Amino acid sequence: MAGAPVISILSAKKASNMTEASQAAQQWSDCLEAVARRQDVPAFEQLFNHFAPLIKAFALSSGLNRSGDHLPDELVQEVMLAVWRKAATFDRRKAAASTWIFTIARNQRIDMLRRLRKHQNDLPADDIWELEADSDLFGEVRQSRVQDQVRDRLSDLPVDQRQVMAKVFMEDKSHQEVAEEMDLPLGTVKSRVRLAMKKLKLSLEAFDL
Amino acid sequence: MTQWHPHPDQLVEFAAGSCRAGVSIAISVHLHYCTQCRQMLSELESTSAVLFEQQAPAPVANTAFASLMERIEREPAPSSAPAAKPQAPSRFPRALATLMPDSLEQLDWNQPMKNLRVTRLLDDGDLIIGLHHMKAGGRVPNHQHRGEEISVVLEGGFSDQLGSYAEGDFIRRSGKDTHSPQADAHEDCLILSVVEAPVKLTGPLGWILNPFLKA
Numbered sequence: 001m002a003g004a005p006v007i008s009i010l011s012a013k014k015a016s017n018m019t020e021a022s023q024a025a026q027q028w029s030d031c032l033e034a035v036a037r038r039q040d041v042p043a044f045e046q047l048f049n050h051f052a053p054l055i056k057a058f059a060l061s062s063g064l065n066r067s068g069d070h071l072p073d074e075l076v077q078e079v080m081l082a083v084w085r086k087a088a089t090f091d092r093r094k095a096a097a098s099t100w101i102f103t104i105a106r107n108q109r110i111d112m113l114r115r116l117r118k119h120q121n122d123l124p125a126d127d128i129w130e131l132e133a134d135s136d137l138f139g140e141v142r143q144s145r146v147q148d149q150v151r152d153r154l155s156d157l158p159v160d161q162r163q164v165m166a167k168v169f170m171e172d173k174s175h176q177e178v179a180e181e182m183d184l185p186l187g188t189v190k191s192r193v194r195l196a197m198k199k200l201k202l203s204l205e206a207f208d209l
Numbered sequence: 210m211t212q213w214h215p216h217p218d219q220l221v222e223f224a225a226g227s228c229r230a231g232v233s234i235a236i237s238v239h240l241h242y243c244t245q246c247r248q249m250l251s252e253l254e255s256t257s258a259v260l261f262e263q264q265a266p267a268p269v270a271n272t273a274f275a276s277l278m279e280r281i282e283r284e285p286a287p288s289s290a291p292a293a294k295p296q297a298p299s300r301f302p303r304a305l306a307t308l309m310p311d312s313l314e315q316l317d318w319n320q321p322m323k324n325l326r327v328t329r330l331l332d333d334g335d336l337i338i339g340l341h342h343m344k345a346g347g348r349v350p351n352h353q354h355r356g357e358e359i360s361v362v363l364e365g366g367f368s369d370q371l372g373s374y375a376e377g378d379f380i381r382r383s384g385k386d387t388h389s390p391q392a393d394a395h396e397d398c399l400i401l402s403v404v405e406a407p408v409k410l411t412g413p414l415g416w417i418l419n420p421f422l423k424a
């Protein structure tokens with residue numbers, strides 16, 4: 001339905017990549033629904049095989065292993081356990097499967113890092129990051145469009161912007177921390193992220209015509 | 210729809226989970242009221258998910274899936290536990306619900322002046338999260354801020370030289386701003402405040418600049 005006009009304005013190669021990505025996205029949503037409806041272990045194993053190595057990479061990128069070699073694997077277990085238990089709350093009309101799993105991984109990693117830093121009085125990340133659901137039934141269509149577009153445009157970004165994006169979005173580092181690590185002025189880091197966002201979003205606006 | 214929003218850089222750090230706890234609570238409260246920022250956050254999370262999927266996968270042990278399934282069979286799902294103790298719906302957004310008592314009167318308030326009382330909710334290292342409660346129509350004398358401060362209007366509204374603010378508005382102040390806020394005339398104004406921990410007090414209005422100082 002929403003696919004036809006999207007594909008028509010793209011090159012054939014990009015269109016076929018996007019179709020592949022969209023099909024994969026459908027597949028993960030199907031798996032999550034199978035887990036929710038009938039505790040489907042083979043579907044869960046497919047999810048595990050795809051997402052567990054990504055969750056582990058996500059743990060490693062924040063340096064979780066420096067606090068304990070076992071922690072990245074522990075995060076994998078905690079996140080996939082939450083995926084199994086929360087699958088019934090996944091709603092494909094509201095979120096893409098990979099976004100839903102990313103947010104679980106992010107929240108679990110926040111909790112784990114805070115426990116390690118021995119923060120007191122901290123609220124569980126879910127209390128802060130899990131918002132009341134929007135009554136937006138076109139979420140999946142829009143999110144998958146956003147994802148297709150980001151995937152497509154990310155490879156066109158200059159290396160310096162892509163590098164900063166990966167650090168800011170994946171490595172649990174504030175703009176300030178990324179600036180210190182890369183020995184760049186804070187303003188440079190912020191403007192690279194903003195520029196990258198703008199490039200990704202500009203194209204989104206074009207899609208919304 | 211609120212008029213005052215977090216800076217996009219702050220939303221990026223919120224989406225990535227890297228912002229400080231105090232700031233993340235303030236942003237979460239604002240998101241409760243603001244469709245526009247929720248939309249932006251959803252785009253940022255979709256972007257994150259793409260970057261997440263594009264990471265170089267880190268191999269996990271062959272036995273990892275089997276041990277997870279063992280654990281799933283061993284540990285009963287606690288899914289019924291939270292549902293077992295349904296809480297009365299809070300008048301505040303979820304991020305605040307656990308910090309707030311049933312009644313504001315249960316909090317330990319400081320009343321530096323007739324129209325204003327303040328209290329701390331949470332100490333987050335270098336940030337302090339607290340409440341300002343201004344009486345309807347009450348005005349706080351002109352003062353300057355030190356360091357960064359975030360205010361989110363929870364109930365009522367107020368105005369100052371820089372604008373007027375209603376429920377959900379997310380107001381950022383830096384050290385340079387001078388203002389004299391006044392609560393709207395018809396109702397009390399309750400504000401969530403996130404301030405940098407005070408180093409020292411200066412001037413006679415120091416307790417207003419950093420009203421959460423214990424000393």
Ligand SMILES: [Zn+2]
Nearest residue numbers: 214215243246
């Ligand atoms: Zn907003």
